[in-house]
Amino acid sequence: MKILIDHHQPFLLAHGGFRVQIEQTARALGELGCEVEYLRWWDANQKADLIHFFGRPPSGMAYFAHQKAIPLVISDLLTAQGSRGIWQIRSQCMARSVIEKVMPASLLDRMSWRVYREADAVVALTNWEARLFCQLYGTPKTRLHVVPNGVDExxxxxxxxxxxxxxxxxxxxxxxxxxxxxxxxxxxxxxxxxxxxxxxxxxxxxxxxxxxxxxxxxxxxxxxxxxxxxxxxxxxxxxxxxxxxxxxxxxxxxxxxxxxxxxxxxxxxxxxxxxxxxxxxxxxxxxxxxxxxxxxxxxxxxxxxxxxxxxxxxxxPSTWKEVASRLIDVYRSVLP
Missing domain, CATH: 3.40.50.2000 (Glycogen Phosphorylase B;)
Known part of the structure; x- marks a missing residue:
């Protein structure tokens, strides 16, 4: 199984938990026998069985990946959304519903909300964030998976x-x-x-x-x-x-x-x-x-x-190897 890992933020510009999550996940997957590479956007010949994007991908990424018969898995952090009160979340849900009805498609694409519905799997760190993916972005429950962060041994x-x-x-x-x-x-x-x-x-x-x-x-x-x-x-x-x-x-x-x-x-x-x-x-x-x-x-x-x-x-908590094992189960569920 060959996995390409992608992310939108260069590590040299911002350190933090996402960088650790990506690096440790890649290492653990490799130790469990997966072939792991970071996606080289300039390499048209790079091959993959699956793309795992950390963060919010561009709006068209799921569409273009599917054209190549490559499943797309998303792991994103709902840090701000997950820390809001229930009324703020309900207000955001209502606002999204209205915006999607009245805003031109070209502008909606810039927000990349649709990608959470088009991806083959969306991985949340907690059940709370999984529910938010459903409520805020309309992610189908059948495509949601909860896999927590891991810890270095x-x-x-x-x-x-x-x-x-x-x-x-x-x-x-x-x-x-x-x-x-x-x-x-x-x-x-x-x-x-x-x-x-x-x-x-x-x-x-x-x-x-x-x-x-x-x-x-x-x-x-x-x-x-x-x-x-x-x-x-x-x-x-x-x-x-x-x-x-x-x-x-x-x-x-x-x-x-x-x-x-x-x-x-x-x-x-x-x-x-x-x-x-x-x-x-x-x-x-x-x-x-x-x-x-x-x-x-x-x-x-x-x-x-x-x-x-x-x-x-x-x-x-889980080790990173335990996390990687659960991710492999997610990958297998979306591979043909």
Whole structure:
């Protein structure tokens, strides 16, 4: 089985979970015996049994793939849509229905809504997002599949604590891109107010970003109990940092299914997460939650409660090989 993987965003322009998902999926599929290549748009002679597109494909992609008798599978993240309230989702459904009736086809094609109905399979990370594909874009239920993110096997193994930080005391950990949606600045403010040691790993999309500069100012104050580690590339080192943490905290306003939270869960580290549908579905009663719009002072209270709470062990997530095995089942269901 030869699979071509495609994506619309060059990795050099934006890092994040989608890049990890794509790279780890490709690696795991290869380990399970699939022939995997990244789609070369300039190569008219490239062959494939199936195309797996990560993100929202161009509107005509399903049509042209089908002309070549190549099935199209889509994996997309409904990060913003999946974090909205029920009334916002209903309003969006109504708006889409009206727009599709009155807007010229040439303009509708630019939105690429139709591709979710034309693809041979659409893969969602959670049942919540699968329902949204149906409600918002009209994806047939028979073509929907739910396959979660996976976790690198390094996070399931026991290692020594990383030497890159002072590990003489307990700490909370947050791994995230330093951007407003992740609320890392507000988390740092809350940790300083609560006086609870916090390690933050990650980098911004731009080092000149104003939000990132405000974050640096907060963690750089003499009173700060927050340590900014930066990006940790080595998976073994990151796994050691996670395992040594007292708890993992992620307070995003929008999320699809956090890889960092899954990595913490694989390491058996307690979780404090924003109360969003993806988190409730993924971890249920095996995590603690707080409002995604809480103020820094309110968050300080949540952190203090989390710090002193009895340990709640999270459920075990899937490995990337387990994810790849489920994807192969999806591929076989659409191949002739």
């Amino acid at each position: 390094a996070f399931f193994m026991r290692e020594e604590t990383s030497e890159s930080v002072d590990s003489s005391g307990e700490y909370l950990l947050c791994t995230a891109t330093i951007t407003e949606r992740k609320r890392v600045l507000e988390l740092a403010e809350a940790a300083n107010l609560a006086g609870l040691r916090l390690l933050i790993c990650g980098k911004p999309y731009s080092f000149t970003d104003r939000y990132f500069q405000r974050f640096l100012n907060e963690v750089g104050t003499p009173r700060s109990v927050v340590q900014y580690v930066g990006e940790v590339v080595d998976r073994g080192e990151m796994a050691a940092l996670v395992r040594a943490a007292r708890g993992f905290v992620l307070l995003s306003t929008m999320e699809s299914q956090s890889l960092a939270a899954l990595e913490a869960a694989a390491s058996g580290v307690p979780l404090l997460l924003s109360d969003l549908p993806w988190a409730r579905e993924t971890f249920g009663d095996h995590a603690q939650y707080c409002g995604s719009r809480s103020t820094s002072r309110e968050l300080a209270g949540h952190l203090t409660k989390f710090w002193h709470s009895p340990v709640i062990k999270p459920i075990r």
